[in-house]
Amino acid sequence: MVLTSFQNTKCECGHQNAVGTVLCEACGKPLYDDDSNHSILEMRYDGVARKSQKASPGLIDSVWNFFSSVKIAVILIVITLVGSSLGTIYPQESQFVNVDASQYYKTTYGTLGHIYYLLGLSHTYESWWFITLLVMIGSSLVICSLDRVLPLYRALHKQKVRKHDQFLKRQRIVYEHELTTDTEQWLSDTEQALRKKRYRITKNDGALMAEKNRFSRWGPYINHIGLIIFLLAVLARSIPGWHMEYYAAFPQGEPRPIPDTPYYLQNDHFTVEYYSDKEMPEQFVKEGRVMPKLFETKATLFRCVSNCDDPVLEPKLEQVTKYDIRVNDPFEYDGILAYQYDFDLTPKLISVKPMLKDQKTGQSFGSFDVKMSNTETQYTVGPYTLELREKYLDFALDEKGTPMTKSQEPNAPAFVFVIKGPNLPESGEPYMYFPLQKDKVRFQEEAINRDIMKKLRIEVASMNDVSISESTSYLNIRKDTAMPFVWVGATISMIGLVMGFYWQHRRIWIRIEHQQLLLGAHTNKNWFGLRNEVARILQATQLEVDAKAIDRGGNKV
Amino acid sequence: MGKRNKVVQIVILAFIVVLGGSAIGAALFKSEEVPVVGSRVPDIKLQQLNGEVRTLSDLKGKAVVLNFWGSWCEPCKREMPALQSAYDQWKNKGVDIIGVNYGEDELVVNNFVSQMGVHFPMWLDRKKTASKAFGIRPLPTTFFVNPDGKVHAIKLGEVTAEELDTYIKQMIGS
Amino acid sequence: MKLLLEISQDAYLIAFFLFCIAFIMFVFAMAGHKKKANRVVHERRWGIIAFVITLIGLAAQIVYFITRWIGGGHIPVSNMYEFMSFLSMMIIGAFIVMYLIYRSPVLGVFAVPLAFIIMAYASVFPSEVQPLIPQLDSVWLKIHVTMVALGYAFFGIGFIAGLMHLIRCVNWAPDAPRKPQVWLEMIMVLIVVIIGFTAVVFSYRGAGYEVTIHQRVEEVDKQGQINSKIESTVYTMPPLIAPLNSEPADINPLLGIQLPLMEAPDWMKGVQAARKLNTTVWSIIGGLLLYGLIRLLIRKPIAERIQPLLRGMDPDDLDEISYRSNAIGFPIFTLGGLVFAMIWAQIAWSRFWAWDPKEVWALITWLCYSAYLHLRLSRGFQGTRSSWLSVIGFIIVMFTLLGVNLIISGLHSYAGV
The missing domain is CATH 3.30.310.80 (Kinase associated domain 1, KA1)
Structure with missing residues (x-):
């Protein structure tokens, strides 16, 4: 459509039309064609001039005109379409936890993968150009709609x-x-x-x-308003404090703090259930496939009431509520959501409560509680006192033969106590205690403690005295204040459609x-x-x- | 009519520039949640071994070397002597060297310190909050913090005496 | 329960054959009568008969669906077999809607075969009822998946009408431009390849072919350790392409050629990608052979051969049907494929949008159809160009449905088994 600035836009019916009008706003007479033309009229927007159709556009008008074009909108859509398909060639960085992306793509997908990484396509959807495209689509939505809806409203x-x-x-x-x-x-x-x-x-x-x-x-236009609200809601998630997301391990029985909140969440018990052979197709049973039926974390939420930020003292917690978190059934409280994400069924030792016994008579002097973390250093058992001198959670000997710990996990705990009391030297006598049976044999507890074990023994009476975390549940903790706006936008958009x-x-x-x-x-x-x-x-x-x-x-x- | 249109146009375009600009800006300059070189260090508040509670911000005005370690980690043991001699060399020259232990018992840290024969200040990160704030992944990790509280350098893995020397000299500007 | 599932499988077969008969009737209605004067009556009579048979076929499919739902204990849309057969049911449903609006039996000539090709294709996937894994155990399975299938079905009818428009309008005169002819015939080849694929699968399945290949897979576990384990893949077709790092297996040579010929490229990450690639190669071979055979028989490009069937159709009507169907499908797809998908994702995966490949491709489908709908506003994009867009749109739909699971792995990967 060619627009000339000095065109007379007054119709024969006497109506004065705006520049850019195709069909007279009053009587509908085509303003540009002569009467011999019989082709079907272009009825888009009822032939009214769009807001942006100005005789002499300045800079602001030019920008406005650019975004007001449906052609530009379609081009933006197509570019976004192609751009987002590029992001699906290899997995995105955001799908991995704890992976060094600069190495991952090279080692997994070779040179092509490395190029993919260098081009920044491994984080396509967070890249500046993709966001720019979305912003441009958003602008186009606003301007295209405004440009048409008001004149159309007037015309109708x-x-x-x-x-x-x-x-x-x-x-x-x-x-x-x-x-x-x-x-x-x-x-x-x-x-x-x-x-x-x-x-x-x-x-x-x-x-x-x-x-x-x-x-x-x-x-x-209602659809476009919905889409704009949706996009703004997504943008609003970057407002500080509106969005939080992380994965965390929750070992059974240990309350873990949720950052930036007064809450602590504890995994009381994690269950994974599998379908029985009867419930599965024969083919699957033959192939030896296992299918999970249920992942569930029984969780307790606590609120910290004091000592919350103290670097030394244990926080004081009050129970708030309990919930069974399952896949497809997250826990929600005060805007905080917890989702079942993963699990680890490796048992972990939490504490042991052994007895101190007389080797000869078998008489017990009492028991004491040895925790794996934050272990106490002084114990009194009957007439004896035990002082913890050394602690190794994952006991081993280095090349020089000195004791060391291989990790911070209680895989092979060992404790060296100095015991004082009746029939023992004034300065006490050391006792190296391995709570786990496998370590007692492997590291020869008997041989190390040869002398003292003739008099005393540290032993657990039964498994009841051993406290174990059976599993670790991995939960995804989230907070998303903007979600209601996302849903409002989507709903409005659907109504418009x-x-x-x-x-x-x-x-x-x-x-x-x-x-x-x-x-x-x-x-x-x-x-x-x-x-x-x-x-x-x-x-x-x-x-x-x-x-x-x-x-x-x-x-x- | 025309004037009002113009105002509406400008207002809308301004909105787009501000909102769109902030979205694109956020994509371009991702604000890191953990400190990187050049960014300000988070303040941490920890108990010193056999002592009182200390905070990092108290040390402002001094160059600080923060070494995160654990007793099970071999390279942490290897670098201890280098840290100790750097401590001895620089302690009166505006440089603090601090070890931050990753969540172990005081007893274990005490044993470790006496076994290694080091005596520079050790802070106990019992709840691992400081390590989280610094985004510590491998141990050891050493942060070099300028007197203005900004990160000068980060060393992942074992730090050598030469590196300590170079970075510290750079930090105090000699 | 067992009885119900048997009834279900029988109903499925019955529906399949009824659709085949309905298809023949529709063709007969359009092409059956030579005399011009009687054509309208003939077309109407046989068109109605064909339509009624289609309705009975749909009833059989509904029986399949309900018995399987009761017998299996959950809605049968939880794996590829179930989803594809549900999709074919929805396509018949969408066809019925469009037929009732436009009373056009010629639509049946194309829509009904689309439905039974998809039904046959569905049977390629394992058809056992399998229990739901926790990730799928949600009411949103019902809502999200069925809506998506319905949206796809209307896009399918839009594709059919667009394709018919193209077949109707392409000029086969010797001096006509070659490009539209070639592209259109390529679409025909693509369709024949899909039919060829099902033919190959069923021939080897009938012959009971099976070979197992072992493959070494390295996995990085949570502790960061690399574990090597052996995984085995059962091939139901002679393995031209073996999985990466596969162990040599004892395979009978095919026509004197030692198998496998090669290993799958390492960028194919989907579940059992190598086996699927092997199947793809076989279906291309089978499809091209089939296409060659058809060409030998009809001695003309397929599209040219079909064109006379559509002589009676007004291209404008076809264009209108195509646009209408896509326009009906668009809000349904938006609701099912994006909005409900987001709600479910928020509940199950904790994030309403995770840029998972399947999600991205659903977005691409949506963007493609919204570009189509915007382009329709300008007159230059009505008719042939718009028909091409609706064909391309449906190809993207099919890629989202099948291709993503073949090539790319992601959160939706369990849907591919």
Whole structure:
């Protein structure tokens, strides 16, 4: 469409149109074509000038014009489409936890993978260019909609019933006929038929306009508003404190703090259940497949009431609530969500409560509680005192033969106590204690403690005196304050889509002059439906028309 | 009418520039949750071995070397003598060298310190909060913090006497 | 329970054969009568018969669906077999909707075969009822998956009508431009390849072919240690392509050629990617052979051969049907494939959008159809160009459905088994 700045935009009906108007806003006469043109009119936005169509655009106008173009919008959509498909070639960095991306792609996928990483495609969806595309799509959504919706609203709000001949004859659906009956009668019959089809009628001396479902024209704009709210909500997640997300291990029975909140979450018990052979298809049983049935963490939420930030003292906790967290059934409290994510069934020693016994008589002097972490250093058992001198959680000997610990996990704990009391030297006598049976044998507890074990023994009576964490549950802890806005945006968007796609704005104009009937009809979608409706309405007034014949067809290229 | 249009246009474009700019800016300059070279260190508050509670911000104005270690870690043991001699060399020249133990018992740390024969200050990160704040992954990790509280360098793995010397000299600007 | 599942399988077969018969009836309705005067009556009569058979076929499919639901204890949309057969049911449903609106029997000539090709394709996947893993055990399985299938079904009818428009409009005159002819025939080849694939699968399955190949897989566990283990893959077709790092196996040579010919490329990461690639290669071989055979028989490009069937159709109507169907499908797909998907993802994976490959491809599908809908606003994009877009759109749908599981692994990977 070529716009020249000095064009006279005043229509013959006397209406002064804005620059860029294609069809006169009042009577609908095409302003640019001469009368010999019979092609179907371009009815987009009812031929009104869009906001952006200015005679001489400045810088701001140029930017505005750029984003107001549907063509640009489609190009942006296509670029985004191609860009996001690039991100699916290899897994994204965000799908791994604790992986060095600069090495991962090279070692896993070779040179191509390394190039992929160097191009930044391993984090496509967080990259500046992808975000820029989304921002541009968002801008296009806002500007395209604003640019069209207001003029369109005005045009539809003040429609003139009586349209120009040219306007009617150049609609896609046109019907012309010489009426032989009384025109007033015919018009009122037609009105009846139209009302039955739920059309709203306006009349003006010999001209009639029937319209229905105008609201569907607002569908696309409502959809766009929803999309904008959605995008803004996603953007809002970067507001400090609105979004938190991390994975954490929760060993059974140990409350773990949730950062930036007063809460502590504890895994009381983790269960994994598998389907029995009976419940699975025979083929699966044959292949030896196992299928999980249930992942569940019984969890307790605590609130810290004092000593929360103290580097030394243990925090004081109060139970808030309990919940069974399952896959597909997260725990929610005060905006904090906890999801079942993973598990580890390796048992871990928490504490042992051995007895101190007289080797000869077998008499017990009592028991004492040895915790694996934050171990106490002084114990009194009967007449004896034990002082912890050395502690190794994962005992081993280095090349020089000095004791050491291989890790901070209690895989092979060893404790060296100095015991003082009856029948022992004044300075005490050392006792190296291995709580686990396998270590007693491996490191020869008997041989190390040869002398003292003739007098005393440190031993657990039964498994009841051993406290073990059976499993570790990995939970995903999240906080997402913007979520309600995301859902609001999605809902509005859906409402707009349904309005726009499942209803169509239909208009029928009728003009009768000297027994000559001229009918034009327009819809924004579903011509098939409209032409059938027009044919049926005409049939109701005894005018036999073939639905197909009144449709001049819109796609003949 | 025309003027109002213009105002509406400008307001909307301004909104887009601000919101869109902040989104793109966030993508371009990702704010790291853990300190990197050049960023400010988080303040940590820990108990010193056999002593009172200390905070990192108290040491402002001095160059600080923070060495995160654990008793099970071989390279941590190997680098201890280098740290100790650097401590001896620099302690009166505006440089603090601090070991931060990764969540072990006081007893274990005491035994370790006497076994290694080192006596520079050791802080106990019992709840591993400091290690989390510094985003510690491998042990040992050594942070070199400038007197203004910004990270000068980060060394992952065993630190050598030469590296200590170089970085410390750079930090105090001699 | 067992009885119910048997009834279910029988109903499935019955539906399949009914659709085949309906298809023949639709073809007969369109091509059966030579005399011009009787054509309209003939078309209408046989068209209705074919439509009624289709309805009975749908009833059989519904029987399959309900009995399997009761027998299996959960809605049968939890694996590929179940999803594809549900999709074919939805395509028939969408066809019925469009047929009732437009009363066009010629639509059946194309839509019904699309449904039974997908049914046959579904049978390629293991059809046992399997219990639900915890990740799938949610009401959103019902809501999300069925809505997605319904949306896809309308896109499928949009594709069918678009394809018909292209077949109807392409100019086969000797001096006509070659490019549209070639591209259209490529689509035909693609369809024949899919049919060829099912044919190959069923021939080898009928012959009971099976070979097991062992493969060494290295996995990094939580402690960061690399564990090497042996995984075995059962091939039901002669292995031209073996998994990466596979152990030499004792395989009978095929036509004197020692198998396997090669190992799968290392960038294929999907579940059992090598086996699937092998199957793809076989289906291309089978499809091309089948295509060659058809060409020998009809001695013309397929699209040219079909064109006369569509003579009676107004291209504008086809264009309209295509657009209408896509426009009906779009909100359904948006709701099922994006909104409900996000809600479920929020509940199950803790994040409403994780940029998982399947999600990204659903977004790509959505972007593609929204570009299509925006382009329809301008007149230049109605007719042929718009038909091409609707064909491309459906190819993207199929890639999202099948291709993503073949090539890319992700959170949705369990859906591929």
